[in-house]
Each structure stands twice: as C-alpha cells, then as structure tokens.
Amino acid sequence: MILDVKKVTWQRDETTILQNINWQVRGNEHWCLVGLNGSGKTSLLKIICGYTWPTSGEVNVLGNLYGTVDLREVRKSIGWVSTALIAQLHEHETAFRVILSGREATIGLYSVPSAEDVKKAEDLLITFGCAALKNRPFGALSQGERQKVLIARALMASPRLLILDEPCTGLDLLSREQLLAMIEQIAAQPNGPTLLYVTHHIEEILPCFTHTLLLKDGAVDQAGPNDQVLTAERLSRFFGVPVNVQRSQGRSWISLGEEATV
Template identity: 45%
Template structure:
C-alpha cells in the first residue's frame, strides 16, 4: 500500500476533511464484507480519484463520505463530525454530492434546479429564496460556464450541461467537500472535455475545496486530480499521489488484466492488450 496515512490535527491547525480509521461495512443479511479495514484521509484542497472494478466497494465508500450510511465497524469523520455522534441531516447539508442518477424534475429551468440546492429539496421552495440566494444561483451557473441556460428546462439540456447544472446545485451550500459519482457517465467527447475544463477551473477558483471523483476511465481525470485510491474487493490496494498509484503494475492488479498507462500534459490514458503492452493503432 502506498502513500497517505490517516492523520488528524487539532488546536486550530488543518483538519482532515475526511478521516476513516479501520472502517468496515458488512451486509447484515448475508454477512458479506463490502469494505474491509479502510484507512484514508482527504485534506482541504486535495482532489482524489476513486477507482476500482464493479463491485469493489466504490459506491459504499462514497455513501460513507456523504453521510448516507454508517460503517459496521471503525470510525468515519467528515468535516470534523463523527458519524454516529452527529445529526447526519445537518452534515449532509454541508457536503456537495453529484450523481447522474439524481432525481431532477425535467421541466425545471436550470436556475430553478440550482436553487433547490439551497434547500436540499427536489422541488423548489420558492418562499425560501430571497434575492441574494437567487443571485448566487446565477453566479454559480456563470462559474460553471452555463449562465445562458438559466431558463432552459433541465430535460432538454445535454448530458454535459446537466452535469454542470448539478455541480452548480451542489455548490449552493458552499461545501468543503464535493463528491462526484461518475459525473461523466454517457457523455460524448466534447461534453466530457467541457466538464473536465469546468472542474479544472472550479478547483483553481476554490483552493480549499476537496473533491472525490468516482470514475471508470482515467481519461476523465482533470489535471488537478493529484491523488488516487484503488479499491479491490473492498480493500485498499493503493492510495496516494497519482504518479505513484496510477501505474501499469497497480492498475493491472486492481482490474485483474494487463493494463498500460500513459500520462501527457497532466492527462491520463489507459488501455489493455493481450500482452499488456499493446498500444492503440494510429493512422
């Protein structure tokens, strides 16, 4: 295992945004181990990629970070609050969570969708939005590069536009932690690149914001992603700086087939061939 150890500082010094210590999750009905012995910390301003094969435990780990479930054993602290000793409803309001599976009324305009992030509701609660809140929603749309979509119904927005609307919605709470659950799902190449650029600019404009991105594809990682965690069968295979974790050897071990990795100008690519060193054909 590489890299980061779970450290926790006090007395006003920098505190881990996320701190997991010996965390395990079991499914009570079958006693299946979903996560086992997870130690991990995420600090302010760090950007992590969370990778692993289907069934590795990524979704469960993200649910712990989002205060959507509790561990079976071990301790989970998010934004300085320990699960089991805090009102999780209040804690969730301070965490930004983006998923393509989120329920959003198709007829709502993008500005209205962003407003719902202020109240944490699916439908707008119009009486709760004063002029300042409404202006903030417009500013967040502009920050994500989609201010012209304010009145466009969410249902007719493209996949990439929807992803940026949902990120703007998540930012309404001014979170210290932003969880991105496969935000690039089903995006075409231009939409993917637009979203990567938007996330890059978001990170540069918010130096204290920490992010965790679940993805299956290294090509989706922004150059600002500086750390990665690999999960295999519920256990951490590797964690730490991307240059140490995203290697041929470790990704091959993580996914169970030969994988070759390349990095160019901060962007990643990965592929698999019969011999493990086959490269894509070029013309």
C-alpha cells in the same frame, strides 16, 4: 483533516461489501476514487455522506465524528453530484430553479430565494457557460448540460467537500472534456471545496487531482499520490491484466499490454 475513515467494514446480510477501509483526505488534497463496477464505490460514498452506517469502524468528515453529531447538519457541507439524482428531480423545473434548490438541498424549490441566492445562481450559470439554459426545463437539457446544472446546484450551498460520482457517464468526448474543464475551474478556486472524483476511467484523472485511491472487491488496493499509484506496474496488478501507461498534458492514458491483447 477533511475525511478520516478508519477500519470501516460494511456487511449486507452475509456478504461483506467493504472490508477494513482506511482513507485520509487532507485540506490541500483532491482525490480520485477508482474502481470497477461492483467494487464498493457507491457504498463507500453513502457511508461518507451518512446515508449508510458501517458495520464497524469510524468515520470522521470535516471534523465531525459520526455517531456524535447530527448528520443532517453535516450533509449541508457536503455536495454530492450523481446521475442517480437526475431521476429524482422534476423535469419541468427550469435549470435556474434546480440550481436554486441546492441552497437547501431539496428536490424542488419550496421557499422564496433571497436576492443573494438569486445572484449566486446567476453567477454560477455564467461561470459554467450555462446562462442560455436559465429558463429551459431540466428535462429538455442534454446529459452534459444536466451534469453542469447539477454541479452548480451542489455549489449553491458552498460545500466544503464536493463529491462527483462518475459525472462523465454517458457523455460524448466533447461534452466530457468540457465538463472536466469545468471541474478544473472548481479545483482552482482559492477557497473552493475539496474534491472527491469517482470514476473507473483513468484518463479522467485531471492534473488538479493530487491523489488516487484504487478500490477493488471492497478493499483498498492502493492509495497515495498519483505518481506513485498510476504506474503500469500497480495498475496492471489492479486490473488483473498487463497495461501500458502514457502521460500527456498531465493526464494518464492506459491501454492493454501485448500479453493482454493476444
């Protein structure tokens, strides 16, 4: 079991942000977490990564029951890619040094990397088609290039769980598809990490993702295999308006139904 969340509720002041969340992710699965803005996605991620403690419930990640382990050690096996991280990184650092810093999950590089680390960072640059970016300042990269560097940074520590928090935000169509193709590469690796992909765009759910959890108003609306969750009936109920679902190249594309567009 990669992730086992049982009856997790989180309250902030008098407001319930998450309510009775149950979610299990197994080693042969890659999941998408879908929710509209304000649905509680980021709050749930912070609990999974051990940055926020639930008001009640139980969290077990990679066989580690939270409350009985050193969360700092657990986080070394979790890669988290988020646009929020961009603001924390030093813009003058080269893309190569940003990737190397992922080995210790630090903001900035404060130790001399080993020859093995240097080789791994160079290989990641080549794998993701970013070799030309090696010595460019992180602040001079495009949004798409930054996201590729952040994913490579997360992979430096060989995480067992990789969380991609809305990585396509702000990308144009071509950059988005290039990034999604890179994510498919990661999913295809025999010993690669389990992926949790967070989005509010159904069309970003790639064929490599096996399951989807729909989060609505802080509660699980639906969770299960994609062919059961990504249906017109269930998505219409989730979004609160009639939607049509078309499938092409293993992906689902939605549009508003006639009743919703009148």
